[in-house]
Amino acid sequence: MVFGYFSRKRKNREIVDGLYRQLTQVARDPVYYAEMQVPDTVMGRFEMLSLVMVLFFRRTDKAGVAVKQLAQDVVDTFFEDIDHSIRELGIGDSGVPKRMKKLARMFYGRAQSYGNALNDANVSDLAEALKRNIYPVEGKAGQAVEANQPVDMTPLAEKAMHLDGVFSRLDEANLLDGQLDIAAVAE
Numbered sequence: 001m002v003f004g005y006f007s008r009k010r011k012n013r014e015i016v017d018g019l020y021r022q023l024t025q026v027a028r029d030p031v032y033y034a035e036m037q038v039p040d041t042v043m044g045r046f047e048m049l050s051l052v053m054v055l056f057f058r059r060t061d062k063a064g065v066a067v068k069q070l071a072q073d074v075v076d077t078f079f080e081d082i083d084h085s086i087r088e089l090g091i092g093d094s095g096v097p098k099r100m101k102k103l104a105r106m107f108y109g110r111a112q113s114y115g116n117a118l119n120d121a122n123v124s125d126l127a128e129a130l131k132r133n134i135y136p137v138e139g140k141a142g143q144a145v146e147a148n149q150p151v152d153m154t155p156l157a158e159k160a161m162h163l164d165g166v167f168s169r170l171d172e173a174n175l176l177d178g179q180l181d182i183a184a185v186a187e
Contacts, residue, residue: 016073020081022180023074023091026163027052036156038134042085046103047110047134051160053078054111058118059130059167061174067175079104105132117157118164 033040037123038048053075060071079100086099110133117126140154170180 012070013071014092015176016070016077018178019070019074019180020077023052023056024049026180032156032159036159037151037153040155044134046082047130049078050107050110051114051130052163053107054114055160055163056169057111058164059170060117063175064174067172070176091176118140118161121161123154123157123161126160129155130156130160 005114018122032038032048048140056074057071060067063071082103083100086103113129113133114126117123117129120127131151134153135151166181174181
């Protein structure tokens with residue numbers, strides 16, 4: 001009986017890790033960095049992974065309890081990965097919690113602003129939110145000011161709208177088996 005528990009737990013870990021790996025693969029698509037003006041930097045990759053995770057959570061939010069639990073495990077893996085990355089960048093143990101809180105606030109803020117624009121099917125609002133987050137300009141006292149970057153996030157916003165539709169059609173049973181249809185997501 002006990003061994004069955006550990007076997008199920010190990011299988012769940014494999015499913016979660018597989019889903020996270022596939023989501024990361026979607027976020028690392030070179031087209032975002034080469035053609036859609038996402039900078040190929042640590043923060044640029046964070047922004048793309050955040051966007052893909054938001055799309056994934058929008059899909060799983062409409063699913064059954066088992067998929068929602070799986071999604072929670074995926075978000076936990078996402079934040080574990082961020083924690084690991086921060087440490088690899090040389091941030092000491094005492095600085096990690098503060099940065100993790102800031103990155104978590106950033107992620108959940110993005111989830112809200114992207115979600116609102118996606119719910120309204122408003123490409124221009126999504127493009128503006130993406131530009132604000134991908135190309136932030138810090139003003140005095142840490143206040144964000146309008147970015148004067150000559151970038152157009154409309155192609156990325158349109159791609160995100162498309163991906164939102166693709167994610168919404170992902171089969172719940174496939175998700176529980178740890179499978180994303182990467183070919184459909186990549187198109």
